Every structure is written in C-alpha cells, then in structure tokens.
Amino acid sequence: MPEPVGKIRVQCEVNGRSMKLEAFPMARLLDALREQAGLTGTKEGCGEGECGACAVELDGKLVNSCLVPVLHAGGARIRTIEGIASGQQLHAVQRAFLTHGGAQCGICTPGMILAALNLLERNPRPTESEIREGLAGNLCRCTGYVKIFESVVEACRDMVR
Amino acid sequence: MGTRVIGTSVPRKEGREKVTGRARYVDDLVFPGMLFAVTVRSPLPRGRIRKIHFEGNIPWDEFTVVTAKDTPSKNCVALILEDQPCLAEETVNHPEEPIVLLAHPDKYLLEEARRAVRVEIEPLPPIFTMDDSLARKHVIWGEDNIFKSFHVEKGKVDAVWSSAEFIVEGEYSTGAQEQLYIEPQGMIAQASPEGVTVWGSLQCPYYAHKALVRLFGLPKDKIRVVQTETGGGFGGKEEYPSMIACHAALLAWKSGKPVKMIYDRAEDMVATTKRHPSQTRHRTAVSREGKILAMEIDFTIDGGAYATLSSVVLSRGTIHAAGPYDCPNVRIRSRAVATNSPPHGAFRGFGAPQSVFALERHLDRVAAVVGLAPDELRRRNFIREGQTLAVGQVIRENVDMGRLMDRALDLSGYHAKRKQFREQNSRTAIKKGIGFASFLHGAGFTGSGEEYLASEAAVQATRDGRLQILAGSTEMGQGTNTVFAQIAAETLGLDCEQIEVLQPDTALVPNSGPTVASRTTMIVGKLVESATRKLQQVLFESGLLKPGYNAKDFAAACQQHLDKFGPLRSFCKYEHPPDLHWDDETYQGDAYGAYAWATYVAEVSVDTRTAEVRVEDFVAVQEVGRVINPVLAAGQIEGGVAQGIGFALYENVVWQEGRMINGQMTNYIMPTSMEVPPIRVFFDEIPYDRGPAGAKGIGELPLDGTAPAIANAIANATGVDIVRIPVTPEVLIEMIESVHA
Numbered sequence: 001m002p003e004p005v006g007k008i009r010v011q012c013e014v015n016g017r018s019m020k021l022e023a024f025p026m027a028r029l030l031d032a033l034r035e036q037a038g039l040t041g042t043k044e045g046c047g048e049g050e051c052g053a054c055a056v057e058l059d060g061k062l063v064n065s066c067l068v069p070v071l072h073a074g075g076a077r078i079r080t081i082e083g084i085a086s087g088q089q090l091h092a093v094q095r096a097f098l099t100h101g102g103a104q105c106g107i108c109t110p111g112m113i114l115a116a117l118n119l120l121e122r123n124p125r126p127t128e129s130e131i132r133e134g135l136a137g138n139l140c141r142c143t144g145y146v147k148i149f150e151s152v153v154e155a156c157r158d159m160v161r
Numbered sequence: 162m163g164t165r166v167i168g169t170s171v172p173r174k175e176g177r178e179k180v181t182g183r184a185r186y187v188d189d190l191v192f193p194g195m196l197f198a199v200t201v202r203s204p205l206p207r208g209r210i211r212k213i214h215f216e217g218n219i220p221w222d223e224f225t226v227v228t229a230k231d232t233p234s235k236n237c238v239a240l241i242l243e244d245q246p247c248l249a250e251e252t253v254n255h256p257e258e259p260i261v262l263l264a265h266p267d268k269y270l271l272e273e274a275r276r277a278v279r280v281e282i283e284p285l286p287p288i289f290t291m292d293d294s295l296a297r298k299h300v301i302w303g304e305d306n307i308f309k310s311f312h313v314e315k316g317k318v319d320a321v322w323s324s325a326e327f328i329v330e331g332e333y334s335t336g337a338q339e340q341l342y343i344e345p346q347g348m349i350a351q352a353s354p355e356g357v358t359v360w361g362s363l364q365c366p367y368y369a370h371k372a373l374v375r376l377f378g379l380p381k382d383k384i385r386v387v388q389t390e391t392g393g394g395f396g397g398k399e400e401y402p403s404m405i406a407c408h409a410a411l412l413a414w415k416s417g418k419p420v421k422m423i424y425d426r427a428e429d430m431v432a433t434t435k436r437h438p439s440q441t442r443h444r445t446a447v448s449r450e451g452k453i454l455a456m457e458i459d460f461t462i463d464g465g466a467y468a469t470l471s472s473v474v475l476s477r478g479t480i481h482a483a484g485p486y487d488c489p490n491v492r493i494r495s496r497a498v499a500t501n502s503p504p505h506g507a508f509r510g511f512g513a514p515q516s517v518f519a520l521e522r523h524l525d526r527v528a529a530v531v532g533l534a535p536d537e538l539r540r541r542n543f544i545r546e547g548q549t550l551a552v553g554q555v556i557r558e559n560v561d562m563g564r565l566m567d568r569a570l571d572l573s574g575y576h577a578k579r580k581q582f583r584e585q586n587s588r589t590a591i592k593k594g595i596g597f598a599s600f601l602h603g604a605g606f607t608g609s610g611e612e613y614l615a616s617e618a619a620v621q622a623t624r625d626g627r628l629q630i631l632a633g634s635t636e637m638g639q640g641t642n643t644v645f646a647q648i649a650a651e652t653l654g655l656d657c658e659q660i661e662v663l664q665p666d667t668a669l670v671p672n673s674g675p676t677v678a679s680r681t682t683m684i685v686g687k688l689v690e691s692a693t694r695k696l697q698q699v700l701f702e703s704g705l706l707k708p709g710y711n712a713k714d715f716a717a718a719c720q721q722h723l724d725k726f727g728p729l730r731s732f733c734k735y736e737h738p739p740d741l742h743w744d745d746e747t748y749q750g751d752a753y754g755a756y757a758w759a760t761y762v763a764e765v766s767v768d769t770r771t772a773e774v775r776v777e778d779f780v781a782v783q784e785v786g787r788v789i790n791p792v793l794a795a796g797q798i799e800g801g802v803a804q805g806i807g808f809a810l811y812e813n814v815v816w817q818e819g820r821m822i823n824g825q826m827t828n829y830i831m832p833t834s835m836e837v838p839p840i841r842v843f844f845d846e847i848p849y850d851r852g853p854a855g856a857k858g859i860g861e862l863p864l865d866g867t868a869p870a871i872a873n874a875i876a877n878a879t880g881v882d883i884v885r886i887p888v889t890p891e892v893l894i895e896m897i898e899s900v901h902a
Binding site: 043107109132140 | 393795796802
C-alpha cells in the first residue's frame with residue numbers, strides 16, 4: 001500500500017497578498033480559502049460545480065473553487081469577492097448590483113459578481129446573449145436573472161465611461 | 162400621492178454587505194471549540210427499528226452520539242401537531258428520517274463515522290401514492306391516512322348538471338418541487354443548563370423557538386433563536402429549520418460544546434421538504450352563453466409521512482381552487498394524505514400554485530368546448546366588487562380583472578400572435594404558442610390565522626436619532642429590511658439611512674409571526690407603520706418635537722426624551738378588522754384581508770423533434786396595492802416567474818420507494834440564465850387602505866399563474882392537452898405520441 005500523503009504547503013497570491021495554505025493535496029480550494037484564509041465571502045452552494053456560488057478567479061480564469069484541489073493553487077494568483085472593492089470604494093460591478101437589484105438573498109452574489117467581472121474584463125461590451133452565456137455557470141434562485149442582466153449592463157456602461 | 166420614500170427604489174439595506182462578501186451566513190460563523198455534526202438517516206421508507214450498531218474502525222468514544230433516548234422532554238418537532246419525532250425511536254416512516262446524531266471536531270472523520278452506523282430495521286409495508294393512501298392499502302397515519310380535509314359548498318351544485326348546456330371534466334396533476342435556495346440549511350447551537358441558543362438560516366425564529374421549548378421542556382426565556390443572514394428560503398426554511406435547530410441543540414446539550422450542523426446539497430435535497438404533489442379533478446357546468454354555472458372541484462395533496470404544515474397548505478390550495486371567478490354554485494372537496502416519503506412542506510404559493518394550475522388549464526379546455534376564446538370565457542366570468550367567492554367572501558376591493566387581463570394581452574401582443582402562430586405552425590417543426598392565466602392570491606394567514614397569530618412589532622429611538630425596528634420578520638432576500646425601513650422613514654419624514662432594522666433574535670424582538678404567506682409587508686409592515694406613528698406622537702406630545710421637523714430636530718428630540726424619560730419605544734399588536742369574519746367550522750367567511758390580482762402571459766416555442774420547450778417572452782401584470790420599492794417588487798415577480806418556469810418545465814423530482822433519487826443540481830434542473838425569457842413586469846397600483854402606505858402582499862403571487870400560462874401556451878402551440886407538470890421533453894413526447902396514436 002502506498003504511504004498516505006500528508007498535508008502539503010502551497011504558496012499563492014490571494015487578492016494581491018502572498019499566502020501559505022496548508023492542506024491535503026486534494027482538499028478543496030474552497031475550504032482552504034474559507035477556513036484558513038478566513039475569506040468566507042466565497043460560498044458553497046452545491047459542492048459539485050453546478051451552482052457557481054464558490055466561483056473565484058484563478059490566474060484570471062473563473063473557476064468553481066469546490067472543484068479545484070489546493071494542489072492546483074500553488075503559485076497561482078487568486079481573486080475572491082473580498083478583493084474586488086478598493087477599500088470602501090465599491091467596484092462598478094458591485095455598485096450596479098447594489099443599485100439595480102442584482103442581489104437578493106446574496107448567497108450567489110459573490111460568485112455572480114466574479115463571473116460578471118470576469119466576463120467584462122474579457123469582453124467590455126457584451127451583447128445580451130453574451131451576458132447570459134457568461135453567467136450561465138452561476139445559479140440564482142431569487143432574481144430570475146433579469147436584474148442581474150440589468151446590473152451587468154449598467155456596470156458595463158459605468159466601466160467604459 | 163405625495164410620498165418621499167415609498168415608491169422609490171432605495172438600495173437594499175444589507176446590500177453593501179452582500180456585494181462585498183461581508184454578509185455573514187451561518188456557515189461563515191466559527192465558535193471556539195465548535196464541533197461539527199451529521200445525521201444518520203433511515204434507509205427504508207417504513208419499518209421498525211431493531212438495533213443501532215456502531216461499527217467500523219471509528220474512535221466512538223470521541224464522538225457525541227444522540228438518539229431518541231437523549232431527548233430531554235418530548236421527542237417531537239412541535240408545529241401544528243406534535244406527530245413528527247425529532248429522532249425516530251421505534252419506527253421510521255419515511256426514507257431519510259433522522260435516527261442518530263453525531264458530533265466531532267473533525268469533519269472528515271465525522272463523515273466516515275456516519276457511514277459506520279448501521280441501523281437494523283424490520284420493514285413494514287409502505288404507501289407511495291395518493292391513490293393507495295386514499296384506498297387505505299395500509300393505514301400509516303391516524304385512522305385513515307388523512308391529515309386534513311375540507312369541504313366548501315356554495316349554492317346548489319347538484320341542481321345544475323341536468324340543465325347545463327355544457328359539462329366539462331378534467332384531471333390535472335403537479336409534481337413535487339424543491340425550493341433549492343442556494344444556501345443549504347444549517348444551524349449552530351450552544352446549550353447549558355441555563356438555556357439553549359441557536360443561530361441559523363431560517364424564516365421563522367419563533368417556530369424554532371416553539372419547537373425547542375417543547376423539546377427541552379425549558380421556560381420560554383431560556384430558549385433563544387437568532388436568524389443569521391439567510392440565503393433564500395421560499396418556504397423551504399419555514400418549518401424544516403426547527404428540526405435542524407433541535408438536532409444541533411441536542412448535540413450541544415449533550416456535548417457541552419457549540420455544535421454546527423450544515424447540510425450538504427444532496428442531504429438538503431433528499432431529506433428536507435418540497436412542494437406537495439397534487440391531483441385535481443374538475444367538473445364544470447357552463448351555459449350556452451359561456452357563463453360558468455357550477456364548479457365541482459376535488460383536490461388532493463400528498464403530505465408525506467407527518468402532518469407538518471399540510472393542513473394549512475391544503476387550506477390555501479382549497480380556497481384558491483375556484484380562482485377569481487363569480488360562480489353561483491361551487492363545491493370543493495379536498496384532503497391531504499399521508500405517504501411514506503419525507504414530509505412535503507411550505508413552498509412559495511403554499512398549495513395555490515397546484516390548484517390554480519388545474520383551474521387555469523381546465524378553463525382553456527372549457528373555452529374550447531364552449532367555442533369561446535380563452536379570454537372571452539374568463540371575461541364573462543370574472544368576479545367583481547360585491548360578488549362572492551366560493552367561501553362566501555364578498556369582494557370589497559375595486560377589482561377589474563377584465564381590464565387587467567386585457568392590459569396583459571395587449572402588452573404581450575396576444576391576439577396578433579395567436580393568429581400569426583396558427584398560420585405559421587403548420588409549416589414549421591418549431592411550433593410557437595401563447596397562453597395566459599388569470600388568478601388571485603390572498604395575502605396574510607388564512608381566515609382566523611392572523612387573529613390567532615396576534616403579531617407584534619416595535620420601534621425604538623436611539624440617542625443619535627436613529628429609529629430601530631424590532632420585528633421577528635426575517636430578511637431572506639425578499640427585501641424585509643428595506644421595505645420596513647422605507648415604511649418607517651416615510652412615516653417619520655426621514656431618510657432610510659436613519660432607520661435600522663435589528664437582526665431577528667427572540668431575546669430582543671417580539672413575535673411578528675412567521676415570514677411567510679405574503680404577509681410581511683402587508684401585515685407586519687402595517688404594525689411597523691403604526692408603531693412608528695405612535696412613537697412620533699409621543700415625541701409631539703412631549704413638546705420636544707414639532708411638526709415640520711428635520712432629521713437634526715428629530716435626533717435632538719430623541720436625545721432629550723431619552724435623558725428625561727428613559728427608553729423611547731413603542732409597540733403595536735395586530736388588531737383584526739372587526740368587519741372581517743371567518744368560521745373555521747363551516748369554512749366560510751373572509752378568507753383573506755386582501756388579494757393580489759393578476760394575468761400572466763407566456764409565449765413558448767416547442768421543438769416537435771426534441772420536445773424541448775422554451776419560454777420566449779413573459780408578461781406579468783398584477784394589481785398589488787401600492788408598490789413600496791419598484792426594483793424589489795419587480796425582483797420578487799421576476800424571481801417567482803423563474804421558479805414558476807422551473808415548476809412548469811424542468812424541475813422534476815424522481816421518486817423511488819419514497820426517496821428522491823435525483824438529489825443533485827446536476828440532475829434536478831432549475832432555470833439558468835440561458836432559460837429565462839425577458840420577464841416584463843407591470844404593476845397596477847390601487848392603494849389598499851389597510852396596508853402600510855397602501856401596500857398588499859406580493860411574494861407568493863408569481864408562482865400561481867406562471868405554470869398554467871406556460872401549459873396553456875404549449876397546448877396552443879402543439880394542440881396537446883397538457884394535464885400535468887413538469888412538462889419535461891419525456892412527458893411531452895409521450896403526450897404528442899398519444900395524440901397521434
């Protein structure tokens with residue numbers, strides 16, 4: 001029988017700050033962020049990569065952190081919801097979600113905002129169908145998505161201004 | 162109307178915390194020395210528990226283990242009845258029924274331990290269908306498997322059949338639906354001989370409070386329930402959180418440590434409540450002119466293994482079964498039956514979406530038989546002010562359903578599209594259709610419910626001139642905090658920033674009743690408005706505040722008043738309007754203080770090769786009294802319509818031996834951003850004089866009319882008689898083939 005693998009240490013950058021995570025190699029990045037880094041803004045909705053509540057950016061790509069092993073985070077740049085605002089100053093996407101009703105119960109909001117931001121950084125002027133597609137990996141049970149689309153359109157206007 | 166804050170879309174009160182990830186949900190809280198917890202559940206639908214084995218290579222002495230024997234007072238989750246045990250003791254009555262609770266500091270070991278508990282159960286014969294339950298194939302609950310039945314009678318139904326020009330019959334059914342809030346259920350408990358405190362994701366702190374009082378046999382002031390930020394409820398966090406509160410508290414009680422119990426998605430889906438499956442039979446007599454002469458409605462819902470809220474779900478479903486129509490002769494018989502599946506429970510709409518689906522689908526079929534357009538049949542039968550509902554309630558609202566329907570039909574281009582689609586469909590494999598549903602939804606508890614609840618709310622002033630609202634009503638995304646703040650701000654002539662809504666905590670806030678039944682804005686909001694007005698009056702009478710004041714004057718007056726007289730607080734308790742009467746025995750009277758009225762129009766396309774249905778456009782027109790916050794109100798309707806689309810098309814609970822076997826988001830499909838159409842929401846605002854600033858209830862309404870509008874549109878597109886939902890492609894193919902067979 002092979003030796004059981006012990007905990008590993010990975011060094012990564014989370015929201016611009018260097019951080020050491022210590023966990024079993026296949027431990028979920030989601031748990032490491034929440035429990036070790038104390039970044040509880042990243043939520044668990046399903047644990048199987050369906051709902052997107054745990055979405056974070058890993059080296060600029062949107063990933064479901066419930067499906068990413070800590071092992072993969074070594075040397076990576078990670079961005080979570082806590083790293084979006086600049087101090088007290090909300091990001092345009094956050095502002096738009098706040099004023100356009102994009103957040104209701106708030107549990108999908110961190111993942112949804114990261115998905116929106118990731119979309120707008122790749123594509124600053126998305127069409128309606130590109131917005132729908134860009135958010136298709138993030139489930140929301142409250143809004144029916146209409147106010148989320150409106151928030152993204154508003155954020156888009158604000159960002160190109 | 163000259164309002165400053167009411168009618169404006171002030172941003173959500175707790176919105177900043179939500180968009181920055183700072184809002185704290187139950188799983189985000191960490192207590193020192195906290196244990197984690199899991200539940201060992203029944204593998205069988207029904208049986209006698211013989212023995213519990215703790216097996217495997219598990220250090221069992223490190224675990225806190227709780228079984229039914231550890232319940233300090235009564236082993237039940239007290240709700241309306243006390244038939245549901247907190248932990249199964251001698252028998253199990255549904256798959257996934259909780260039997261053993263485990264707590265340990267190590268989450269991973271805990272999961273291994275859960276799998277190492279083996280419960281030996283001697284099987285008993287189960288019941289899985291409403292028909293078998295009604296036939297009493299086995300008696301599994303009470304004497305006859307019936308949790309509750311109702312009989313509503315108006316006029317002389319039996320005298321009509323022989324002379325009616327048309328008699329139309331139909332049978333309809335709806336499936337279970339999972340609430341699927343994105344935040345799974347969870348609780349943290351702390352307990353000592355001095356008392357029990359739980360924090361968690363819930364809609365009704367005082368339900369959990371009642372259940373804990375009964376379970377522990379402690380005085381009310383020794384039990385404290387605190388709501389944490391709640392990531393969606395939709396009814397799913399009405400009654401079930403009481404169960405988890407009891408479980409976490411038992412483990413905390415036994416271990417002496419804080420205990421966190423969070424369900425994962427699969428457990429949440431298979432073990433907690435869902436919308437009641439239903440079966441409805443209609444028999445309708447219609448005159449040559451298209452006037453409905455008699456309606457006979459038979460409505461059955463599947464309650465699952467324990468009574469929970471089935472009696473009240475049945476009540477609302479029964480009262481809404483005859484819709485917004487004037488019919489002189491109505492008979493409704495209904496019952497909630499027991500089966501060996503997990504109890505079905507509250508889900509937005511609460512029985513009405515089931516019976517409204519049947520009625521609105523049926524009326525399209527009635528129209529076809531009579532030879533009238535669907536809108537014309539309804540127009541000839543809509544109820545008006547002064548006419549009576551099936552339960553004998555005289556409508557006192559200035560309602561014009563005909564006008565509301567026409568507005569919805571105009572906005573959706575209904576008439577032109579109906580014609581256009583008829584011409585196009587013969588030439589294409591993708592058939593288009595348009596359909597609608599007209600409906601009403603009563604706000605607040607049914608009948609004498611509000612009188613019985615006798616809800617309270619309070620407000621208090623702080624030294625720096627803020628007004629704090631104390632209510633047991635919870636924010637779960639629907640906007641309680643913001644709407645309450647707007648109501649108080651409007652009353653005082655202040656801005657929303659000066660109003661603070663305190664976290665629901667039974668140690669601090671009065672019992673405002675449960676946050677359900679579209680009652681929070683209309684009923685509790687009115688209490689907030691009255692309490693605020695009283696507080697303002699106290700300041701006026703003290704001479705410290707004078708009309709025409711500004712925020713600074715208000716702050717100064719509060720400070721002086723607090724210095725001089727101590728705490729400045731005012732309470733308001735619900736008083737039932739003396740002209741609203743209800744008889745629980747005859748089930749006659751004023752069922753609800755007010756109704757919301759609506760017509761929803763759905764446009765669909767059906768790919769006849771794949772039987773896939775897409776909703777292409779959706780128009781929702783409703784009269785809901787004064788709209789307090791247009792963005793929040795539209796958000797309620799849009800979200801409800803999306804859930805209704807899921808109910809109609811996608812959300813299919815697959816049952817096997819009483820257990821949901823597709824308990825994952827991978828195979829239980831809710832609408833994503835790709836499936837929702839543009840949802841166009843319109844409000845007709847007729848201020849309701851008993852609501853705060855004229856508002857009525859809104860939350861549940863959109864679940865009632867969405868599914869039948871879609872089903873009617875599919876029928877229009879395909880000519881297939883849709884009699885059950887969800888209309889998954891598999892179901893539709895079967896229906897299309899049976900038409901061509």
